[in-house]
Amino acid sequence: MKGLADAGLEPQLRSWVGPGPNEPVTAEQITLAIGEDELARTAPRLSDASLATLPRTSPSPSPN
Numbered sequence: 001m002k003g004l005a006d007a008g009l010e011p012q013l014r015s016w017v018g019p020g021p022n023e024p025v026t027a028e029q030i031t032l033a034i035g036e037d038e039l040a041r042t043a044p045r046l047s048d049a050s051l052a053t054l055p056r057t058s059p060s061p062s063p064n
Contacts, residue, residue, distance in 0.1 A: 007033030 004013055007029070015023040031039060 003035075004030075004033045009033060 001013060004010075009025060009029060012023040012025050015021065034042075
């Protein structure tokens with residue numbers, strides 16, 4: 001979080017944890033704030049975590 005705030009994204013951070021609409025950020029802003037190397041290390045873990053939290057819509061494969 002500190003890296004995002006240091007990169008000038010503090011208003012967006014505040015919107016994400018406070019009331020009201022969430023302010024958007026671009027992929028470029030995130031890349032500049034976090035850095036390409038850190039994103040490359042973190043992305044696989046985030047993808048795995050996201051997949052693990054998706055609800056299952058069907059307990060078994062559809063026959064069609």
